[in-house]
Amino acid sequence: MESLVSTVRLLKRYGDRTVVKGIDLQINRGEVLAIIGPNGAGKSTTLEMVIGVRKPDEGTVRYWCQEPNKHIGVQLQTTPFFPELNTQENLRLFAAFYGVNITDQQLNDTLARCGLEGARKTDASKLSGGQQKRLAIAMTLVHNPELIFLDEPTAALDPRARHEIRELISKLAAAGTSIVFTSHDMEEVEKLATRVIMIADGQVRASGTLEQLKQKHQVHNLEQLYLTLTE
Amino acid sequence: MRMIVFKTMLGSLFRDAQTLFWSIAFPIGLLVGLGTYFDDPQYSQQLLAGVLTMSVLFGSLNITAFGVLQQRNRGVYKLLKATPFSIASFVSCLTGARTVVGLIVSLVTLAVGMMVFHVSFNALSLLMLVLILILGTICFVSLGFVAANFAQNEGQVNMISNLTGMPMLFLSEAFYSLENAPVWVQMLSKCSPFTYFVQAAEATVQGNLSAAFFYALILGCFTLLVLALAVLSFRWDSESKRMIRLGSAN
Numbered sequence: 001m002e003s004l005v006s007t008v009r010l011l012k013r014y015g016d017r018t019v020v021k022g023i024d025l026q027i028n029r030g031e032v033l034a035i036i037g038p039n040g041a042g043k044s045t046t047l048e049m050v051i052g053v054r055k056p057d058e059g060t061v062r063y064w065c066q067e068p069n070k071h072i073g074v075q076l077q078t079t080p081f082f083p084e085l086n087t088q089e090n091l092r093l094f095a096a097f098y099g100v101n102i103t104d105q106q107l108n109d110t111l112a113r114c115g116l117e118g119a120r121k122t123d124a125s126k127l128s129g130g131q132q133k134r135l136a137i138a139m140t141l142v143h144n145p146e147l148i149f150l151d152e153p154t155a156a157l158d159p160r161a162r163h164e165i166r167e168l169i170s171k172l173a174a175a176g177t178s179i180v181f182t183s184h185d186m187e188e189v190e191k192l193a194t195r196v197i198m199i200a201d202g203q204v205r206a207s208g209t210l211e212q213l214k215q216k217h218q219v220h221n222l223e224q225l226y227l228t229l230t231e
Numbered sequence: 232m233r234m235i236v237f238k239t240m241l242g243s244l245f246r247d248a249q250t251l252f253w254s255i256a257f258p259i260g261l262l263v264g265l266g267t268y269f270d271d272p273q274y275s276q277q278l279l280a281g282v283l284t285m286s287v288l289f290g291s292l293n294i295t296a297f298g299v300l301q302q303r304n305r306g307v308y309k310l311l312k313a314t315p316f317s318i319a320s321f322v323s324c325l326t327g328a329r330t331v332v333g334l335i336v337s338l339v340t341l342a343v344g345m346m347v348f349h350v351s352f353n354a355l356s357l358l359m360l361v362l363i364l365i366l367g368t369i370c371f372v373s374l375g376f377v378a379a380n381f382a383q384n385e386g387q388v389n390m391i392s393n394l395t396g397m398p399m400l401f402l403s404e405a406f407y408s409l410e411n412a413p414v415w416v417q418m419l420s421k422c423s424p425f426t427y428f429v430q431a432a433e434a435t436v437q438g439n440l441s442a443a444f445f446y447a448l449i450l451g452c453f454t455l456l457v458l459a460l461a462v463l464s465f466r467w468d469s470e471s472k473r474m475i476r477l478g479s480a481n
Contacts, residue, residue, distance in 0.1 A: 053312045076306045081305075085243055089242075093236060099316070101232070
């Protein structure tokens with residue numbers, strides 16, 4: 001399997017506190033990689049170093065291409081769209097940030113993929129929580145990236161909205177997009193991920209496919225593994 | 232791509248009808264109200280320059296400071312860092328859009344002032360005034376970035392922008408003369424970019440273009456200084472370090 005991103009001994013400190021303590025990870029083409037772990041474990045900081053938003057204090061990140069930010073889509077925990085702009089204006093703006101002058105056809109395709117056709121002219125501030133998350137994911141897709149990062153894409157959503165986002169992630173994965181996501185919902189991770197990395201206290205505690213992890217740690221499900229490794 | 236971003240930013244500013252309405256209504260109301268109260272042609276010129284510059288000061292400083300803080304806390308700058316579009320390009324598009332809106336507000340105020348007070352300009356003076364208003368807008372938009380960079384939340388940004396803007400207004404000759412003010416007040420006044428902005432605008436309104444050019448030059452130096460401070464104090468998100476405090480970017 002082709003490696004898209006690999007990190008070597010990533011380390012990040014905030015003042016005296018070391019939040020990421022030498023993380024090695026690999027992201028492969030076509031996989032859906034879930035990063036799990038307790039709050040404050042270093043998941044988001046690790047993701048931010050991988051996408052180039054934060055500079056590691058030590059260690060390196062290697063990418064499969066020269067200009068990775070043109071081929072990577074990012075959805076952060078916050079919803080960084082412009083509330084006074086409507087859905088399609090936000091998409092056009094973010095396409096411009098990625099250097100793409102999006103055509104009407106591309107715009108329609110992105111809206112359709114994310115189930116936002118009916119909300120194309122709705123101000124972003126007036127979208128429901130689920131629609132806002134779908135817009136945030138749509139914004140990661142406007143430049144047809146090969147790899148997308150989703151930081152807690154279903155957090156704080158009602159069951160229906162969570163279901164819709166999961167379906168969207170499944171569709172994207174089926175279409176060949178490589179996906180890395182973080183989540184606290186172990187059931188969701190079991191449904192979506194082809195591989196799981198567990199981070200706790202700034203270190204990788206477990207890594208592998210669901211079956212490999214269950215076998216290695218003698219557990220029945222991911223929640224059990226999580227509880228065992230975070231004791 | 233910059234043009235798309237600039238146009239979108241400009242469109243979003245025009246969409247905020249309430250802010251736009253009060254940005255225009257307040258200076259015009261102040262101009263007409265005070266102009267009617269102090270019915271003196273000489274004071275009308277000072278009033279026109281004072282209202283125009285005050286409108287630029289608060290329109291640029293406060294609106295920018297709040298806008299930048301909200302964008303930073305929403306993660307816009309963090310996400311931009313993950314795209315090929317540079318933060319400098321985004322800031323210049325945003326500043327450009329705010330400058331256009333500020334200029335339109337100023338021109339409407341100016342037109343009302345010219346009609347009500349029968350003040351007239353030749354083409355060169357009008358051009359000079361527009362250039363000074365643009366320079367002032369860039370200076371105080373940059374100061375708005377500085378205020379946002381040192382604030383963590385809306386309460387702090389409100390306090391910082393008021394603590395910056397209000398003293399600059401009171402230490403200037405926008406609405407009254409400082410001729411009889413204590414020496415320390417006059418000295419402090421000389422340290423404020425707003426003082427030179429007011430003096431440049433006043434000199435232009437009075438037709439003294441060489442003095443206007445001189446004050447505009449000082450305002451230009453202040454603008455470069457504030458721009459440098461804005462860049463050095465810039466923060467991508469609320470957790471990142473300021474270059475100006477710690478010597479390195481995060």
